[in-house]
Amino acid sequence: MYNYIIKRLILTIPTLFGAAVLVFVLMRLVPGDVCEVRMAGFGTFADPEAIEICRENLGLNDPVLVQFGQVMWGYLTLDLGVSMWTGQPIVDEIGLRFQLSLEIAILATLVAILIAIPLGTISAIKQDTWIDYVVRAFSIAGIAMPSFWLGIMIILGLLITTQALFGTPWMPPIVYVSPFEDPLGNLAQVFWPAVATGYRYSAVATRMTRSTLLEVLREDYVRTARAKGLLEKIIINRHALKNAMLPVVTIFGIEFAFLIGGLVVTEQVFNLNGLGKLFVESVLTLDFTMTQQLVMLVVVIFVFMNFLVDLLYAWLDPRIRYG
Amino acid sequence: MAKILEIENLQTQFFTSAGTVRAVDGITYTVNRGETVAIVGESGCGKSVSALSILRLIPDPPGRVVGGSIRFMGMDILALSDAEIRKVRGRRIAMVFQEPMTSLNPVLTIGRQLTETLEHHLGMAREAANARAAELLGMVGISDPERRLTQYPHHLSGGMRQRVMIAMALSCEPELIIADEPTTALDVTIQAQILELMRDLTKRLGVALIIITHNLGVVARYADRVNVMYAGKIIEQGSALQIYHQPSHPYTLGLLKSVPRLDQPRKEKLDPIQGQPPDLTRLGAGCAFRPRCRYAVERCANEIPALEPVSEGHTSACWQKDSLDQPLRDAS
Numbered sequence: 152m153y154n155y156i157i158k159r160l161i162l163t164i165p166t167l168f169g170a171a172v173l174v175f176v177l178m179r180l181v182p183g184d185v186c187e188v189r190m191a192g193f194g195t196f197a198d199p200e201a202i203e204i205c206r207e208n209l210g211l212n213d214p215v216l217v218q219f220g221q222v223m224w225g226y227l228t229l230d231l232g233v234s235m236w237t238g239q240p241i242v243d244e245i246g247l248r249f250q251l252s253l254e255i256a257i258l259a260t261l262v263a264i265l266i267a268i269p270l271g272t273i274s275a276i277k278q279d280t281w282i283d284y285v286v287r288a289f290s291i292a293g294i295a296m297p298s299f300w301l302g303i304m305i306i307l308g309l310l311i312t313t314q315a316l317f318g319t320p321w322m323p324p325i326v327y328v329s330p331f332e333d334p335l336g337n338l339a340q341v342f343w344p345a346v347a348t349g350y351r352y353s354a355v356a357t358r359m360t361r362s363t364l365l366e367v368l369r370e371d372y373v374r375t376a377r378a379k380g381l382l383e384k385i386i387i388n389r390h391a392l393k394n395a396m397l398p399v400v401t402i403f404g405i406e407f408a409f410l411i412g413g414l415v416v417t418e419q420v421f422n423l424n425g426l427g428k429l430f431v432e433s434v435l436t437l438d439f440t441m442t443q444q445l446v447m448l449v450v451v452i453f454v455f456m457n458f459l460v461d462l463l464y465a466w467l468d469p470r471i472r473y474g
Numbered sequence: 475m476a477k478i479l480e481i482e483n484l485q486t487q488f489f490t491s492a493g494t495v496r497a498v499d500g501i502t503y504t505v506n507r508g509e510t511v512a513i514v515g516e517s518g519c520g521k522s523v524s525a526l527s528i529l530r531l532i533p534d535p536p537g538r539v540v541g542g543s544i545r546f547m548g549m550d551i552l553a554l555s556d557a558e559i560r561k562v563r564g565r566r567i568a569m570v571f572q573e574p575m576t577s578l579n580p581v582l583t584i585g586r587q588l589t590e591t592l593e594h595h596l597g598m599a600r601e602a603a604n605a606r607a608a609e610l611l612g613m614v615g616i617s618d619p620e621r622r623l624t625q626y627p628h629h630l631s632g633g634m635r636q637r638v639m640i641a642m643a644l645s646c647e648p649e650l651i652i653a654d655e656p657t658t659a660l661d662v663t664i665q666a667q668i669l670e671l672m673r674d675l676t677k678r679l680g681v682a683l684i685i686i687t688h689n690l691g692v693v694a695r696y697a698d699r700v701n702v703m704y705a706g707k708i709i710e711q712g713s714a715l716q717i718y719h720q721p722s723h724p725y726t727l728g729l730l731k732s733v734p735r736l737d738q739p740r741k742e743k744l745d746p747i748q749g750q751p752p753d754l755t756r757l758g759a760g761c762a763f764r765p766r767c768r769y770a771v772e773r774c775a776n777e778i779p780a781l782e783p784v785s786e787g788h789t790s791a792c793w794q795k796d797s798l799d800q801p802l803r804d805a806s
Binding site for chain 2: 380
């Protein structure tokens with residue numbers, strides 16, 4: 152088991168390095184740089200000399216290899232540098248938003264798990280009954296509906312119902328408060344975007360749970376369990392679900408990593424200052440350092456989630472553990 | 475001898491888009507306490523379906539028992555509630571399946587798969603169930619049982635897994651074990667070991683055994699009585715001795731003749747039964763074996779023969795069974 156974990160951990164190093172190279176190169180293939188965007192980005196006259204000085208200050212005139220070396224050295228010394236656009240330390244810029252995005256991602260995943268696994272299971276057990284049809288329609292709707300639209304509907308719904316019930320409309324707060332200071336206020340803010348994204352996310356997982364469970368329920372060992380006279384509940388929980396969870400766990404892992412950086416539009420709808428927004432801004436301003444570190448953050452989370460999924464696999468399926 | 479299982483005119487059908495498959499079409503047989511009954515036939519003749527029907531394990535849809543009765547120790551199996559049939563499954567009638575590779579759950583330990591039945595049916599505590607599980611593994615000839623309990627099915631060979639399946643079947647001391655082709659997936663040497671084991675344990679513990687097989691060698695050595703099935707019907711019934719020495723149905727005869735024999739000249743060709751088994755969705759009016767039968771007469775095309783006595787305890791469903799006697803003797 153420990154060998155397995157160590158092997159997986161070592162395998163992450165080349166992945167991270169490859170990603171770092173790729174982002175670095177791709178960013179520099181885009182025409183222009185942060186200095187041009189800042190000084191000439193509005194179509195007005197810009198002094199070429201000023202742009203040149205700006206480039207010199209930010210080290211954009213150094214040879215590419217030197218710049219790359221600096222980035223790599225930064226990783227080794229755990230120094231992520233400063234944003235080319237704001238001049239603030241990147242750690243602070245990201246840290247500010249990471250907590251919010253992480254919270255939403257975790258909450259959305261919880262929402263998705265709580266919806267997907269029970270619904271998928273019921274749907275499989277009651278295959279081709281009205282319950283199954285309702286669940287399938289519900290999950291198809293989740294896939295078909297963009298989460299930002301659902302977000303708008305949620306906000307409207309909240310406004311209208313609170314208005315009708317209490318006389319004053321209420322909507323989720325916009326200013327971020329830490330869950331450690333004001334848990335309820337924090338929850339009021341992140342819960343609704345988590346539902347809006349979690350629903351869509353659960354739809355994919357519900358369908359996956361349903362189809363793998365249907366497959367597993369046809370396996371010989373489920374028949375054996377039935378022939379042993381076990382309760383249907385035990386057959387599903389102990390014998391079938393554990394076998395059916397492998398592909399579902401994969402989906403959760405991938406979706407979670409996606410949620411960290413990919414909630415651009417939903418963040419806009421709920422007016423949240425999250426990583427998605429920062430991502431878009433840093434790409435538009437050609438902020439090389441910020442984009443580099445943001446992409447690396449998402450890569451690290453992807454790699455970490457995959458690692459976690461691998462561990463879960465090993466826990467779920469003993470054949471992998473010793474394989 | 476006391477009858478523990480009485481199956482009468484059992485009919486199990488599958489309703490598919492291609493039509494109704496009459497997988498089991500009116501079979502009747504009994505099993506006495508402690509005896510071994512074999513059900514023999516080629517693939518697709520309904521022998522496994524008949525076995526699954528006894529425990530109501532036919533997946534519904536598409537399958538269903540549509541007629542007949544199954545009485546086990548005085549209980550009407552088909553009339554039991556779901557909760558009641560669960561008390562019979564594994565507790566009083568246990569099953570050993572064909573594929574030991576896929577019949578054990580790959581993600582649960584051997585111990586867990588053994589103890590869950592003990593906990594569920596006998597209300598044993600985890601500790602006691604573990605001790606009993608180890609004892610059972612020892613009984614089926616698995617060495618180092620304590621260690622095996624913590625292992626997973628993929629650590630075990632096919633033969634070992636089938637031993638585990640047998641231990642599982644024996645765990646609650648059932649009155650009847652149904653073994654559905656228990657050795658088909660195993661090497662020949664292991665097959666003999668497993669069958670010996672099953673025979674010894676069932677005799678020792680007084681458990682009745684229904685053994686489903688297509689292997690006539692198995693039947694000859696291990697069964698007290700034999701039911702030969704063809705196209706969903708039992709076409710010959712008798713003791714193992716009677717079936718071997720006086721086969722009274724052309725199909726049984728064909729089966730016996732198609733077994734390779736060590737005491738015959740080596741160059742001789744096998745004598746297989748020609749043709750294919752019939753499509754169970756469209757069985758005609760006459761005997762289902764007629765198209766492949768070298769003794770068929772006109773009557774066979776119009777009337778289905780019923781099981782009729784040949785001698786004491788020996789019945790056959792063939793219009794020609796009496797006139798067959800002579801040519802059959804010649805042939806064998």
